[in-house]
Amino acid sequence: MQKPPQPQDFALKETSPKIGASAVTGDKLSCTYDLVEQMQYLYVRVVKAKDLPGKDLTGSCDPYVEVKLGNYKGQTKHFEKKSNPEWNQVFAFSKERIQASLLEVVVKDHDVVLDDFMGRILFELNDIPKRVPPDSPLAPQWYRMEDRKGDKVKGELMLAVWMGTQADEAFPDAWHSDAATVSNESVALIRSKVYLSPKLWYVRVNVIEAQDLVPNDKSRYPEVFVKAILGNQALRTRTSQSKSINPMWNEDLMFVVAEPFEEHLVLTVEDRVGSNKDEILGKCMIPLQIIQRRLDHKPVNTRWFNLEKHVVVEGDQKKETKFASRIHLRLCLDGGYHVLDESTHYSSDLRPTAKQLWKSSIGVLELGVISAHGLMPMKTKDGRGTTDAYCVAKYGQKWVRTRTIVDSFLPRWNEQYIWEVFDPCTVITIGVFDNGHIHGAGKDSRIGKVRIRLSTLETDRVYTHSYPLLVLHSSGVKKMGEIQLAVRFTCLSLINMLHMYSHPLLPKMHYIHPLSVIQLDSLRHQAMQIVSMRLNRAEPPLRKEVVEYMLDVDSHMWSMRRSKANFFRIMGVLSGLLAVGKWFDSICHWKNPITTVLIHILFIILVLYPELILPTIFLYLFLIGIWNYRWRSRHPPHMDTRLSHADVVHTDELDEEFDTFPTSRPADTVRMRYDRLRSIGGRVQTVVGDLATQGERFQALLSWRDPRATTLFIVFCFIAAIVLYVTPFQVVALLVGLYVLRHPRFRHKLPSVPLNFFRRLPARSDSML
Secondary structure: OOOOOOOHHHOOEEOOOOEHHHOOOOOOHHHHOOOOEOOEEEEEEEEEEEOOOOOOOOOOOOEEEEEEEOOEEEEOOOOOOOOOOEEEEEEEEEHHHOOOOEEEEEEEEOOOOOOEEEEEEEEEHHHOOEOOOOOOOOOOEEEEEEOOOOOEEEEEEEEEEEEEEOOOOOOOOOEEHHHOOOOHHHHHHHOOEEEEOOOEEEEEEEEEEEEOOOOOOOOOOOOEEEEEEEOOEEEEOOOOOOOOOOOEEEEEEEEEEEOOOOOEEEEEEEEEEEOOEEEEEEEEEEEHHHOOEEOOOOOOOOEEEEOEOOEEEEOOEEEEOOOOOEEEEEEEEEOOOOOOOOOHHHOOOOOOOOHHHOOOOOEEEEEEEEEEEOOOOOEEEOOEEEOOEEEEEEEOOEEEEOOOEOOOOOOEEEEEEEEEEOOOOOEEEEEEEEOOOOOOOOOOEEEEEEEEEHHHOOEOOEEEEEEEEEEEEOOEEEEEEEEEEEEEEEEOOHHHHHHHOOOOOOOOHHHHOOOOHHHHHHHHHHHHHHHHHHHHOOOOOOOHHHHHHHOOHHHHOOOHHHHHHHHHHHHHHHHHHHHHHHHHHHHHOOOOHHHHHHHHHHHHHHHHOHHHHHHHHHHHHHHHHHHHHHHOOOOOOOOOOOOOOOOOOOHHHHHHHOOOOOOOOOHHHHHHHHHHHHHHHHHHHHHHHHHHHHHHHHHHHHHOOOHHHHHHHHHHHHHHHHHHHHOOHHHHHHHHHHHHOOOHHHOOOOOOHHHHHHHOOOOOHHHOO
């Protein structure tokens, strides 16, 4: 089933940016920073000042420095009453936007009414030296200040001024002329940053038994269960079958926790005394730091924990119920699992939690975030549309965030990042967002997302493409712009990388002690919440909405569109088998006599020489692979609107997909969607029933539900056993094959005898209500 290509506007485009990796240059930058275009900046490092003249009546001053270049002006913070201040602040001016030929560094005295001029230093841009890493940083020098006439005045300023690129160490923390409109309080929110996901562990709580419980009502058998709470996660065991004061469970409860451990594990033993009433019989709090860590499936030692005495309040008096109840637990932090915080279909990391179990890296992934163009306005400021765009890339435990380019639909980041690769069958995710916190407490809006699977990349090749940023809205799929990336996957050892394909995808604990699908889904949701909460607490924060979008938090929610897309994916997979079936049917009906004769000859050769069957099959697969090599994909995969069924989706289905959970739509809309689901469920039910019918007919061959049919079948089996015993297998295979391939002249349109016999067998559908 050949899929029509998606619109050209939504397709991937190969680009040719001016990066070091695509050209032979003598520049040192192209060795280490070669996946992005060079951006020239004028850097000014204001270190400190000394011997500044007093301007106040008290003979002191409140100095600050103003760095001016044409229309751009940046300034340091001011110090109260200090004649020898230290700032150590860097200013970066984009060379593209420089229109002046003179750099002016002015020292001023902060005043309530009008700031006083104290002195300045001028630099001709043509005289400023150029510095490219890995050159050592330029040493700052003392400069004597001048007045506006050019005469020397009291006071000196320590400065370093140089021309550099974005590869400079000073670049990430510098004040940028591109963001001159951003307030000092918001500057930290626009800088580039690297984040690390917290180290996640599975906590296994095996609740074995409790002893010497003291229920308040001793006239009834207690119905006891254990509730475990860890942070915002709460789980409970089933009610114990042994209704006594020594109940047993032997049940596992699984939690997700992140280092450093901040919460305690709280266990309460409760008695179900009524339909909606539970009575606490005992409680214990266990710090996670004392829980044993295990790396494999070997059981850890069990421990008894005392349950705290339950306090009963009677008026103003507190009465302690004296008892010595205790609970028997087996606790461990399971380091042999990989804690899933992403979908397994596009995980970026598959290593276990315990670092001792990590294998050595097999390669290096380098990403150059070059630029974006054609971005849509994401918000309104001063009556016009604007976008403050930044990128986030996530691979493994490392998240990177580029700086925010303020008020631009054509942002140029040109930032390069690197990750260690431990498994080639992983995916890097790059998202583009609009910064909604620069001018107020808004939300960071999603602009689009790109996923690149490393196993689809050739090693040591630089891929430079422009990826469409596609977002599904309630009105349909929309292109929000394009992002230009450069990607290179470098392999350290080809043998080690190829050997990885023989390893299981997940750590071995997932197969030795597998977790249920429901458990994994719940734990993944908890892990996502922990990661988003921790990164939201970083400085500057990586917002919750950004992390959730990158991790596809809502990917498990019901969507009619996704269901249709998955159905057509299945049909696409089966289309190959259907094509083979049609080809074989054409052979059997002699539609091309020459081909049919050749198939007859091949069939006879294989029957006479059966040892050639497997070599022929593998040779055929080898030739198909060689033939398809010519049409292999030359670019990484990207978001496909046709595959996602996003270009033809109905608006009501999209409205359902974007509905909240639980629903917030009117009752009539919900009723209509419920009826639609019932209709779809009825069709699925019919298909499942048909499959069950065919299976039951196979069972009926020997079950004597139809005595005559079973008699015929076992008589046939007995005769077939005798005939096949005395007849060579090659003769039987030859006769059957020639019968199947017989000429249409010897065929008739009625169904065959075996098929007629099978369809007459009874199923159990007639016994269903």
